[in-house]
Amino acid sequence: MIVAEGVEKSFGSAPALSGIDVSVEPGTVLALLGRNGAGKTTFVRILATLLAPDAGRVSIAGVDVAREAKTVRGLIGLAGQFAAVDETLSGRENLELVGRLYGLARAEARSRASEVLERLSLADAGDRLVRTYSGGMRRRLDLGASLVGRPLVLIMDEPSTGLDPRSRMELWSLIDEFVEAGTTLLLTTQYLEEADRLADTVTVIERGRVIASGTPDELKQRIGGDVLEVRATRAADVDRLVSLLGDLGLGRPVADLRSQSVTVPAADRVKTLLAAARRIEESGIPVVDLGVRRPSLDDVFLTLTGAQPVLPATSGLRAVVAAEPFPQAGARSQGAGT
Amino acid sequence: MSARPVPATPLIIRPRPRGALSFVNDTLLLTRRNLVLTMRTPELVIFAAVMPIMFVLLFRYVFGGSIHVPGYTNYIDYLMPGIVVQTALFGGSSSAVGVADDFSKGVTDRLRSLPTNRAAILAARTLADLVRMTYTIGLLIAIGLLVGFRFHNSPLPVLAGVAIALLFGYACSWLFTLIGLLVRNVESATLVGILITFPLVFAASTFTSTQYMPGPLRAFANAQPVTHVADALRQLTHGHGFAGHAALGAVAWSVGILVVSAALASWKFRRI
Numbered sequence: 001m002i003v004a005e006g007v008e009k010s011f012g013s014a015p016a017l018s019g020i021d022v023s024v025e026p027g028t029v030l031a032l033l034g035r036n037g038a039g040k041t042t043f044v045r046i047l048a049t050l051l052a053p054d055a056g057r058v059s060i061a062g063v064d065v066a067r068e069a070k071t072v073r074g075l076i077g078l079a080g081q082f083a084a085v086d087e088t089l090s091g092r093e094n095l096e097l098v099g100r101l102y103g104l105a106r107a108e109a110r111s112r113a114s115e116v117l118e119r120l121s122l123a124d125a126g127d128r129l130v131r132t133y134s135g136g137m138r139r140r141l142d143l144g145a146s147l148v149g150r151p152l153v154l155i156m157d158e159p160s161t162g163l164d165p166r167s168r169m170e171l172w173s174l175i176d177e178f179v180e181a182g183t184t185l186l187l188t189t190q191y192l193e194e195a196d197r198l199a200d201t202v203t204v205i206e207r208g209r210v211i212a213s214g215t216p217d218e219l220k221q222r223i224g225g226d227v228l229e230v231r232a233t234r235a236a237d238v239d240r241l242v243s244l245l246g247d248l249g250l251g252r253p254v255a256d257l258r259s260q261s262v263t264v265p266a267a268d269r270v271k272t273l274l275a276a277a278r279r280i281e282e283s284g285i286p287v288v289d290l291g292v293r294r295p296s297l298d299d300v301f302l303t304l305t306g307a308q309p310v311l312p313a314t315s316g317l318r319a320v321v322a323a324e325p326f327p328q329a330g331a332r333s334q335g336a337g338t
Numbered sequence: 339m340s341a342r343p344v345p346a347t348p349l350i351i352r353p354r355p356r357g358a359l360s361f362v363n364d365t366l367l368l369t370r371r372n373l374v375l376t377m378r379t380p381e382l383v384i385f386a387a388v389m390p391i392m393f394v395l396l397f398r399y400v401f402g403g404s405i406h407v408p409g410y411t412n413y414i415d416y417l418m419p420g421i422v423v424q425t426a427l428f429g430g431s432s433s434a435v436g437v438a439d440d441f442s443k444g445v446t447d448r449l450r451s452l453p454t455n456r457a458a459i460l461a462a463r464t465l466a467d468l469v470r471m472t473y474t475i476g477l478l479i480a481i482g483l484l485v486g487f488r489f490h491n492s493p494l495p496v497l498a499g500v501a502i503a504l505l506f507g508y509a510c511s512w513l514f515t516l517i518g519l520l521v522r523n524v525e526s527a528t529l530v531g532i533l534i535t536f537p538l539v540f541a542a543s544t545f546t547s548t549q550y551m552p553g554p555l556r557a558f559a560n561a562q563p564v565t566h567v568a569d570a571l572r573q574l575t576h577g578h579g580f581a582g583h584a585a586l587g588a589v590a591w592s593v594g595i596l597v598v599s600a601a602l603a604s605w606k607f608r609r610i
Contacts, residue, residue, distance in 0.1 A: 082444030
């Protein structure tokens with residue numbers, strides 16, 4: 001459905017994309033995973049006909065993006081990084097305008113707007129000005145605007161950035177619905193968690209290059225498994241925890257005195273978590289937190305770019321990982337649930 | 339009907355009306371959008387009207403007594419055309435902010451990703467400016483008439499004069515659209531707007547005759563478009579019939595700014 005071959009783009013002398021190949025099968029979800037500045041948005045803008053590539057070819061449903069941009073625009077729906085909706089129009093007016101700009105007649109634009117509002121649980125708020133919407137509602141409306149044209153291919157640029165956890169969950173289940181209905185989806189994300197949850201295929205890009213591509217499971221195998229993390233109540237107990245958990249996981253436990261935590265690579269999420277819990281209880285060491293988390297995006301990059309794996313690394317790198325709040329928080333609550 | 343979920347999408351490529359028709363449709367749709375956005379922001383509507391009215395009152399009652407322009411017994415007859423042109427220029431300069439705002443909010447990306455006629459996006463922006471400008475200038479002239487301003491010419495030349503001022507404002511709207519496309523953020527757009535409009539408005543015949551200005555300033559003032567347009571409007575409201583040659587320069591400047599800015603803005607918009 002989407003085929004990109006050797007896509008290159010530079011801004012001035014700075015290369016943003018240096019040869020991207022991507023292929024998305026009809027009815028599947030591809031997540032483009034990468035850090036800020038990796039080239040995700042540039043690629044999305046090329047797909048959405050907002051930017052012309054310097055080299056390479058991109059086609060959507062067999063239609064060339066560069067040569068038949070206008071046809072492509074009738075096939076795609078774009079939800080960008082911002083909630084690109086007008087504050088002083090109502091939700092319904094926003095959607096109707098987009099429908100009219102797709103070339104729909106007034107009556108049809110109106111009925112599709114109602115349809116989309118209903119679908120996104122915005123029917124009650126449809127006639128209120130967007131100014132009064134919450135951030136999550138705006139984002140949903142923006143997504144709705146990309147659905148009014150009933151696109152064959154939906155392109156979403158960091159859909160969950162800036163959403164609170166609940167809105168993010170709602171968004172994810174909406175995305176599930178679109179995919180069930182047969183929409184092909186390409187989304188970009190900074191979060192492995194999100195790619196894992198939504199995508200059939202994950203393509204990791206870094207500095208404008210594809211550095212890995214595969215199913216989420218394949219990718220995680222390449223990255224390494226989950227991580228058990230314990231945070232001690234008292235800094236003095238960190239060393240005791242290290243020796244306590246010494247032979248539990250796949251490797252040596254790593255202490256981070258700054259966050260008073262100990263991490264161990266875990267072979268099996270549940271077994272490792274239960275064993276650790278038992279030992280900690282028996283030892284009587286007070287702990288603030290205990291959980292299994294997935295490797296964070298930093299783990300992915302450090303592994304894939306050939307740098308030292310993050311776990312046995314210095315506390316400086318641990319600090320970087322700890323600074324990324326949302327994947328850890330999500331994973332930890334998951335770990336506690338299992 | 340309304341509650342029906344969106345079905346599994348069959349491939350429907352809906353051919354849009356091509357060329358001129360989609361241009362007209364989309365321009366009207368987006369012009370309406372721009373105007374509705376303005377009307378629902380009352381502070382914008384009020385500010386747009388209050389600024390020029392304050393200038394009228396300020397120059398009519400505060401400075402007016404000490405400003406004497408040869409050939410005018412009532413200073414207000416000299417002043418009003420100047421303020422009309424100033425309003426046209428300021429009205430056009432709001433495009434820079436509007437364009438930058440749409441950019442920074444991602445609205446421009448959304449519009450450009452739709453099968454919308456792209457030329458319509460900028461055309462609608464400037465057309466909406468023209469409508470707002472006409473409203474403000476109408477209001478302004480009404481206030482002027484209340485504080486003693488009079489047309490001394492017959493209706494046709496007066497209308498021609500107002501039309502020239504609007505043409506100038508419309509041309510400025512394209513100029514500032516181009517600037518908005520170049521800077522793309524609201525703060526810079528506001529700043530650049532002020533940096534361009536203020537010298538043009540004050541180093542001109544807007545509020546007083548240029549003949550008492552020092553040499554180089556006078557040369558600048560006499561050459562630049564605001565003076566030409568203000569003088570043209572004065573000749574057509576205060577003079578007799580279509581006498582006077584200022585209209586020529588005013589129209590030439592306006593058309594020149596319009597053609598160059600519209601061409602560059604469209605070019606820039608395609609390459610963003």
